[in-house]
Amino acid sequence: xxxxxxxxxxxxxxxxxxxxxxxxxxLATPILTRIYTAEEMGAFGLFVAIVxxxxxxxxxxxELAIPLPRQDGVAINLMVLxxxxxxxMLVPVYLGYKLATANFELAVEKHVLNDYSIFLxxxxxxxxxxxxxxxxxxxxxEFGLIATARVINAVSLATFxxxxxxxxxxxxxxxxxxxxxxxxxxxFLFSKIDFRTFSYPRNRFKLLKTLAVRYRHFPMxxxxxxxxxxxxxxxxxxxxxxxxxxQQAGFFFLARRIGxxxxxxxGRAIAQVNHADMLEHHKANTLGAVMxxxxxxxxxxxxxxxxxxxxxxxxxxxxxxxxxWRVAGVFLQLLTPYVVVRFIFSPLMAIIYVAExxxxxxxxxxxxxxxxxxxxxxxxxxxxxxxxxxxxxAVLFITNLVYWLIMxxxxxxxxxxxxxxxxxxxxxxxxxxxTIRALS
Numbered sequence: 001x002x003x004x005x006x007x008x009x010x011x012x013x014x015x016x017x018x019x020x021x022x023x024x025x026x027l028a029t030p031i032l033t034r035i036y037t038a039e040e041m042g043a044f045g046l047f048v049a050i051v052x053x054x055x056x057x058x059x060x061x062x063e064l065a066i067p068l069p070r071q072d073g074v075a076i077n078l079m080v081l082x083x084x085x086x087x088x089m090l091v092p093v094y095l096g097y098k099l100a101t102a103n104f105e106l107a108v109e110k111h112v113l114n115d116y117s118i119f120l121x122x123x124x125x126x127x128x129x130x131x132x133x134x135x136x137x138x139x140x141x142e143f144g145l146i147a148t149a150r151v152i153n154a155v156s157l158a159t160f161x162x163x164x165x166x167x168x169x170x171x172x173x174x175x176x177x178x179x180x181x182x183x184x185x186x187x188f189l190f191s192k193i194d195f196r197t198f199s200y201p202r203n204r205f206k207l208l209k210t211l212a213v214r215y216r217h218f219p220m221x222x223x224x225x226x227x228x229x230x231x232x233x234x235x236x237x238x239x240x241x242x243x244x245x246x247q248q249a250g251f252f253f254l255a256r257r258i259g260x261x262x263x264x265x266x267g268r269a270i271a272q273v274n275h276a277d278m279l280e281h282h283k284a285n286t287l288g289a290v291m292x293x294x295x296x297x298x299x300x301x302x303x304x305x306x307x308x309x310x311x312x313x314x315x316x317x318x319x320x321x322x323x324x325w326r327v328a329g330v331f332l333q334l335l336t337p338y339v340v341v342r343f344i345f346s347p348l349m350a351i352i353y354v355a356e357x358x359x360x361x362x363x364x365x366x367x368x369x370x371x372x373x374x375x376x377x378x379x380x381x382x383x384x385x386x387x388x389x390x391x392x393x394a395v396l397f398i399t400n401l402v403y404w405l406i407m408x409x410x411x412x413x414x415x416x417x418x419x420x421x422x423x424x425x426x427x428x429x430x431x432x433x434x435t436i437r438a439l440s
Contacts, residue, residue, distance in 0.1 A: 017147020021154035022261050028158040033254070033321040035165050036174055042237070042246030043112050044174045045253025049234030050113075051123040051178070055131070056227040058086040058124055060219035062212070063132040067139040074207070075139060076197045078215070079132050081208050086128045094121045112246075116175050126182035133189040145192050149185045157181035221358030228365035235373050236392055243380040243388075252389060254321070255331035259339050278354040287351075288411030292418055294347040295408075299421035302343050307429050310336040311436060334390040338397040345404040357407075368399040 033041070059082040069075040097117065113120070130153075137146050160177035164170035233256075240248040281287040309316075310333050317329030352361035372395040379388035405415055416423075 017144070017150050020147075021150040024151070024154040024158050025257075026261075028162065029254070029258075030320050030322070031165075032158075032161060033325060035162070036170060037247075038250035038324065039246040040171055040174060040250070041253055042241060042249030042251075043171060044178075045237050045249055045257075046241055046246075047113055047116065047120065047123070047175050048178065048253075049230075049237045050120055051127055053227060053230045053234050054120075054124045055127045056230050057223060058089050059083075059128040059132065060085050061222040061226060062215060062218055063128075063135045064218055064222055065211075065215040066132070066135045068215070072139075072197050074211070076136065077204065077207055078211055079136055080204075081211055082132045083129060084208070086125055090121055090125055094118075112171065113175075116172075119175055119179055123179040123182070126179050126186060130182050130186055130189070133186065133193070136193070137189070142192070145189065149189050152188050153181045153185035156184040217356065217358050221362045222352075225352075225358065225362040225365040228362075228369045232365070232369040232372055232396070235369075236376060236389060239376050239380050239388070240385060243383075244385050248327075248385050251325070251328040252331050254325065255317075255328040255335060258328075259332045259335040260342075278350055282354055287355075288408070288413045291347050291351075291408065291411065292413050295344055295418060296421055298344045298346070299419075299425070302340050303422055303425045304429060306336055306340050306343075307432070311433075330386060331389050334386070334393050338393045338400065341397055341400045341404070345400070348404055348407055351407055357410075360407075364399070364403045368396060368403070371395045371399060 036044075062078050062082045062085065066075050066078045069078070094117070130149075134146055134149070137143075157177050157180075160180050161174050164173035167173055236252050236256075237249045240252055278287060281290050313332045314326045314329035317332070318326045321328070352358055372392050375391035375395050376388050379385075379391050382388075405418075408418055409415060
C-alpha cells in the first residue's frame with residue numbers, strides 16, 4: 001500500500017507528463033485557431049466526440065478489470081479480450097455502414113465527416129487500445145511511461161495538424177492527426193511491454209471465456225454508464241451542430257477543451273494513481289479518510305482561482321485565439337462550476353469499479369444524462385445557444401455534486417468536514433462577484 005508521500009509522488013510524476021502534453025496543446029491552439037475556422041474545429045470536435053462515445057462500447061470496458069487479477073499472466077489477457085471485442089464490433093459495423101450508404105443512400109443529408117468514416121474506425125480502435133495499454137501500466141505503476149506516452153501523443157497530434165497550414169485540404173490534417181497520434185503513442189507503449197507475460201501455458205480461449213464471465217459486471221454496467229457519460233459530454237456538440245451548425249459546435253469544443261484542462265492535468269493523474277491502490281484501502285476501511293484529505297486539498301487549489309479566471313475568459317479568448325472566438329470564452333464561463341466539481345472529486349473516479357458500485361454509477365449516468373440532455377435540447381429548440389449550454393452545465397454541476405457526496409457518505413465521511421474549505425471560500429467568492437458587478 002502506497003504511503004501518502006509516495007502516492008503524491010506518483011501523481012506528480014503522472015501529472016508532469018500531462019502538463020507538458022497540455023502545454024503543447026496550449027501553445028498550438030492559438031496557431032490552430034488561425035489555420036482552421038470555427039466550423040472546421042466543430043467538425044473535428046464532432047469527430048472526437050463520436051470516437052469517445054463509440055470507444056466506451058467497442059471494448060465493453062473489460063480493460064478496467066486489468067488491475068484486479070493477482071497474476072500478470074491473467075491480467076494481460078484482459079488486454080487481448082478487450083482488443084478482440086473491439087475488432088469484433090468495429091469491422092461488421094463499418095462494413096454495414098459502407099453497404100448501407102452505397103446501396104440505400106443512408107446519408108441523405110451528407111455531413112462532412114462522411115468522407116472520413118475510415119478515420120473514425122481507426123480512431124476508435126486505436127483509442128481503445130491506447131486506454132487498455134495505459135491501464136496495464138497503471139497496474140504496473142509505471143506512471144512515468146504513461147506520462148511520456150501522453151507527451152508523444154500531444155506532440156504528434158499538434159505537428160500533424162499544423163501541416164494543414166500548407167494544404168488546401170486542411171480538414172484532412174485536422175481529423176487524420178487524431179488516429180495518427182494515437183498510433184505513434186501506442187507504438188511507444190507496446191515497445192515497453194514485456195511480451196513474455198503473454199505466454200500463458202493453458203488454453204487461452206478458455207481463459208478469455210472465463211475472464212469474460214468473471215468480469216461481466218463491466219460490460220453489464222460500466223459500459224453503459226461510461227457510454228452515457230461520454231454521450232452526455234458529447235451531446236452539446238451533436239445538438240449544437242444540428243440546431244446552430246458547426247460554428248457553435250466549434251466554439252463549444254474549444255471552450256470545453258480548455259476548461260477541462262485542470263481535470264486532465266491533475267484530476268486524471270490523481271484518479272489513475274488512486275486506481276492502482278484504492279482496492280487495498282477499500283479492504284482496510286481507510287478509503288474514506290484517504291479520499292477526504294485529497295478532496296479537501298483540491299478544494300483549496302481549485303475553487304477561488306477557477307472563479308477568478310472565469311470572470312475574464314471572454315476577453316482572454318478573444319486576445320489569445322483571435323477575433324471571433326469570444327463566444328467560446330462565454331461558454332467556458334458557463335462550464336466552470338462543473339469543471340470545479342469534476343476536479344475536486346477526481347480522486348473518486350474509480351470508486352465504482354473498486355467497490356463494485358457499478359449499478360449506482362449506471363443509474364446516476366442515466367439520471368444526469370437525461371436531465372442535462374432535456375435542458376440542452378429545450379433551450380436549443382427555443383433558439384438560444386447560451387441558455388442551452390448554461391442549462392446543460394448547471395444540471396451536470398448539481399447532479400455530479402449530489403452524486404459524489406452520496407458516494408462519500410457511503411464511505412462514512414462527515415460531509416461538513418469534507419466541504420469545510422468550500423464553505424470558507426464561498427463568502428469571499430460572493431463578495432468578489434458582487435464587487436465586480438458593481439464596478440462593471
